[in-house]
Amino acid sequence: MTLGCGTVGNEFDMEQAKAIENGKTTREDIALIFGQPFKVGVQNSHPIWVYEESKYQVIGDGVSKSLIVEFDNNGVVRNHSIMSNDPSL
Numbered sequence: 001m002t003l004g005c006g007t008v009g010n011e012f013d014m015e016q017a018k019a020i021e022n023g024k025t026t027r028e029d030i031a032l033i034f035g036q037p038f039k040v041g042v043q044n045s046h047p048i049w050v051y052e053e054s055k056y057q058v059i060g061d062g063v064s065k066s067l068i069v070e071f072d073n074n075g076v077v078r079n080h081s082i083m084s085n086d087p088s089l
Contacts, residue, residue, distance in 0.1 A: 010038055012051045017067045020080050027075040034067070046078055047071045 012034050020030070030049065037049035051067040065084035072078040 010035070010051065011053050012065075012067060014065065014082065014084070017051075017080075017082050020069065020077055022077050022079055025077040027071050027077075030069055030077070037069075043070055046073075 016033050027049075034051050038052045039050040041048050041050070048068060048070045051069075052065070054062060054064040063084070063086045065086065066082070068081045068083075069077055070079045
């Protein structure tokens with residue numbers, strides 16, 4: 001048993017996130033690959049889905065990674081960003 005640790009969000013594959021293509025990948029593709037988003041919202045009048053995984057520890061640095069996907073009105077990826085505090089990802 002590990003004490004003082006916690007996880008928020010859902011694990012997702014960074015390599016698959018790097019394969020997303022703006023203007024080509026669809027909302028259905030994203031749902032098939034990553035499942036339900038951790039958060040949904042609207043940005044610049046466009047729907048966004050957020051996938052996030054954060055692992056916290058009492059001692060040492062935790063690891064956090066996020067995938068933000070913005071869709072156009074036709075359900076195609078308009079823009080996406082991948083962020084992490086882990087330089088090895």
